Amino acid sequence: DVKVTQSSRYLVKRTGEKVFLECVQDMDHENMFWYRQDPGLGLRLIYFSYDVKMKEKGDIPEGYSVSREKKERFSLILESASTNQTSMYLCASSSTSGQGQSNTGADTQYFGPGTRLTVL
Amino acid sequence: AQSVTQLGSHVSVSEGALVLLRCNYSSSVPPYLFWYVQYPNQGLQLLLKYTSAATLVKGINGFEAEFKKSETSFHLTKPSAHMSDAAEYFCAVSRMDTGRRALTFGSGTRLQVQP
DSSP, X not given: OOOEEESOSEEEEOTTOOEEEEEEESSOOSEEEXXXXXXXXXXXXXXXXXXXXXXXXXXXXXXXXXXXXXXXXXXXXXXXXXXXXXXXXXXXXXXXXXXSOTTTOTTOOEEOOOEEEEEO | OOEEEEEOSEEEEETTSXXXXXXXXXXXXXXXXXXXXXXXXXXXXXXXXXXXSOSEEEOGGGOEEEEETTTTEEEEEESSOOGXXXXXXXXXXXXXXXXXXXXXXXXXXXXXXXX
């Protein structure tokens, strides 16, 4: 089974702090993603990475940065946390299209349990 | 750009009744479509997906969805609801601007199952 783990389930930080959210996957997936989930808005893409050291901005990258130094790990960084970044953060990974597990095929994203971040 | 719209942020059904969750998509290219489920305090889990093969897709836990190009719809159904189906459901479409890697999600539908 694919496993995606996130470093914390719950996190409370102060405004202005630098915050690191870590995500690790154990299936050698090329693609990794960070989404933010807010009620009534669904999931919104913050950043994604399709290879080590490669990153692409999603729809809401402002105030965030990412790092992917190893294939299995994708970190989300809040440079200076603000109260409007209080949210649920979800990490996901997937294999490159056409090279996924035979019983799931291309493009399936596997999600971690999420980190609920509160910024005070 | 691809997008999805989920009609109804909350749906309530009785146990044993039909479940119908609606999803309409917008895409200028043949879409890849997904339904995910999220149980309380958990991440998302894939229910089923459509990637241009059979238009009727069967998923886990008795759910299925039918791709209808003429209606630009991908509604999720289950013949008989179970209490354990209570969760939030998300429809999603692959994004061409990311080489189909990332997804655009709908706003979600919370399913409540009454005893």
